[in-house]
Amino acid sequence: MALSGSFVLALLFFALSINPLEARGAFDRLARRPPQRTAAEGICASSVRIFGYKCEEHDVVTQDGYILNMQRIPEGRAGAGDMSKRQPVLIQHGILVDGMSWLFNPADQNLPLILADQGFDVWMGNTRGTRFSRRHKYLSPNQPAFWNWTWDELVSYDLPAMFDHIHGLTGQKIHYLGHSLGTLIGFASFSEKGLVDKLRSAAMLSPIAYLSHMTTVLGDIAAKSFLAEATAIIGVAEFNPKSGLVGNFIKIICRQAGIDCYDLISVITGKNCCLNASTIDLFLANEPQSTSTKNMIHLSQTVRDKVLRKYNYGSSNYNMKHYGQALPPAYNISAIPHDLPLFFSYGGLDCLADVSDVRFLIDQFKFHDVDKIDVQFVKEYAHADFIMGVTAKDVVYNQVATFFKRQV
């Protein structure tokens, strides 16, 4: 069960994918954590109502007992109009961040608020382990068993719980919007057809499902593998980027590889064109968030294996025990229904959702109904521009809203 240290680092910078100049001192700022938007009171109070929007906090319970926090922005600044005409959108964040990551810009630039103003009933997910979803019916986050999951469980439990809740309350089919890992769990889920009866369409920003070219970018660094250090954290169930343990782990990796961590940020994530320095400060004050170490291992398997499979238990015996077969079952992306309306947006400078990987992914949709698939390529965008770019409203979000509105 090898965990590539460089890959863990790469994932950490999913969250910290910022341009190198602005990143200088990022770790210091992480440590200082400026007291802006103390989140104690929840995402609605700290990050939505401050902009004058209505917001409801919801809790949903997954079938395996996790209590997930969601936010609903039921209407825009102009009011709700006819509520029955407002279609629900579920916005799903990526790895090592939570739903708040969509709300760090000024109001008129934030995706959830833009969609609310454009007439949608907006819901935001926060997957298990993130700040407001660290609850379980009988487990505590201090117990290793609380962190015994990977993105397979986000597919089999978190997404269904959120979909059921929204569908139960609104009686309507849902538009899905994912970024990064939020797209991967969407693809995996829709390929198993579990949610497609409640799904109206899906918009995938910085889509990932195949990550093989990411390792090419990292090839040089990956050659110096850090397995000894990695095993030091494998015993720790919670992968908390803000903890001293994981922080030290990352520092050791950088030192051993003889690289400057700050340079690595641009090597790994690409140079984001359009981030606002105040927004980055807010981001670093509130993110990154924990995930499980097991999830990080699963993601490193995803990179290495070049196939989208369930978690590999590390031996054919264990896999046999869990899955009844020697290799973990694969997710078949081509099995996503061909008439599901899909919108892709990917960036030319995104080193995580690498252009060749995204093109390979899109190629899996070659039998998709041609009028059901929209692809947007944004030459100057990198990974974080899609969540926080100051131009994202004009470049991406308005196009997403138009796409959703076309699906009647």
Ligand SMILES: *[C@@H]1O[C@H](CO)[C@@H](O)[C@H](O)[C@H]1NC(C)=O
């Ligand atoms: C950057 O963020 C600050 C604080 O929210 C805001 O006042 C400023 O207008 C933003 N700049 C741009 C270019 O959007």
Ligand SMILES: *[C@@H]1O[C@H](CO)[C@@H](O)[C@H](O)[C@H]1NC(C)=O
């Ligand atoms: C994690 O779950 C697996 C079953 O999926 C079980 O075999 C294992 O003992 C669990 N580990 C912990 C620490 O709960």
Ligand SMILES: *[C@@H]1O[C@H](CO)[C@@H](O)[C@H](O)[C@H]1NC(C)=O
């Ligand atoms: C994946 O799904 C497609 C479409 O349903 C099917 O034709 C193909 O055989 C499947 N591939 C595998 C490996 O199951």
